[in-house]
Amino acid sequence: xxxxxxxxxxxxxxxxxxxxxxxxxxxxxxxxxxxxxxxxxxxxxxxxxxxxxxxxxxxxxxxxxxxxxxxxxxxxxxxxxxxxxxxxxxxxxxxxxxxxxxxxxxxxxxxxxxxxxxxxxxxxxxxxxxxxxxxxxxxxxxxxxxxxxxxxxxxxxxxxxxxxxxxxxxxxxxxxxxxxxxxxxxxxxxxxxxxxxxxxxxxxxxxxxxxxxxxxxxxxxxxxxxxxxxxxxxxxxxxxxxxxxxxxxxxxxxxxxxxxxxxxx
Numbered sequence: 557x558x559x560x561x562x563x564x565x566x567x568x569x570x571x572x573x574x575x576x577x578x579x580x581x582x583x584x585x586x587x588x589x590x591x592x593x594x595x596x597x598x599x600x601x602x603x604x605x606x607x608x609x610x611x612x613x614x615x616x617x618x619x620x621x622x623x624x625x626x627x628x629x630x631x632x633x634x635x636x637x638x639x640x641x642x643x644x645x646x647x648x649x650x651x652x653x654x655x656x657x658x659x660x661x662x663x664x665x666x667x668x669x670x671x672x673x674x675x676x677x678x679x680x681x682x683x684x685x686x687x688x689x690x691x692x693x694x695x696x697x698x699x700x701x702x703x704x705x706x707x708x709x710x711x712x713x714x715x716x717x718x719x720x721x722x723x724x725x726x727x728x729x730x731x732x733x734x735x736x737x738x739x740x741x742x743x744x745x746x747x748x749x750x751x752x753x754x755x756x757x758x759x760x761x762x763x764x765x766x767x768x769x770x771x772x773x774x775x776x777x778x779x780x781x782x783x784x785x786x787x788x789x790x791x792x793x794x795x796x797x798x799x800x801x802x803x804x805x806x807x808x809x810x811x812x813x814x815x816x817x818x819x820x821x
Contacts, residue, residue, distance in 0.1 A: 563608045781796060
């Protein structure tokens with residue numbers, strides 16, 4: 557277990573972003589910033605500084621963050637937190653449990669949570685979180701592979717990653733799904749599963765199985781809808797059989813109610 561201060565390197569090509577990361581890291585007495593770098597020079601910076609953790613921008617001129625990692629051997633690889641303004645890269649990062657990401661603009665709370673995860677990984681597992689298999693997976697995702705934190709779906713089951721666990725659920729057991737910042741919360745059988753994917757990605761997989769988007773932040777299982785209640789100004793709520801009340805936006809209400817009617821035609 558590491559007892560010294562955790563060494564952090566910032567790899568980011570934008571000066572304001574480097575400054576923001578540096579100021580946030582300065583608030584934590586358990587870490588020390590050992591340098592800043594960007595682009596192609598980041599490889600040498602990592603080798604010279606031997607950081608435990610790197611906050612790594614994905615899209616940089618000259619050499620991307622993924623290209624930086626490909627230059628490093630397994631023994632040289634620190635714990636990596638991707639920093640990106642592009643959500644598709646965030647989804648790629650979430651495909652690999654060894655990695656985390658910060659989607660710009662991120663909140664101080666989101667940063668601290670990410671830093672805590674990185675610190676815990678260093679304390680319990682040490683450096684070296686990025687493997688050849690990890691990089692290969694990320695390259696396949698960038699080449700057009702299907703993104704998302706959902707490992708597999710079929711007509712009778714959906715396999716999710718929830719932290720370090722693999723969850724197997726029949727889609728019929730899922731009552732609704734909501735976006736929660738960069739995560740998705742899957743509600744099923746009275747429990748909540750925090751999944752590393754986007755709501756749009758999960759909706760694509762669930763729509764053929766009787767799910768519908770009712771709000772920009774929510775998808776519901778039509779089989780679990782008990783009634784649709786009008787509240788005000790054309791808005792409505794979908795009341796589920798377990799008592800959950802999900803807002804239905806005006807723009808989606810007509811299509812949503814039509815989907816429900818088709819279930820009984």
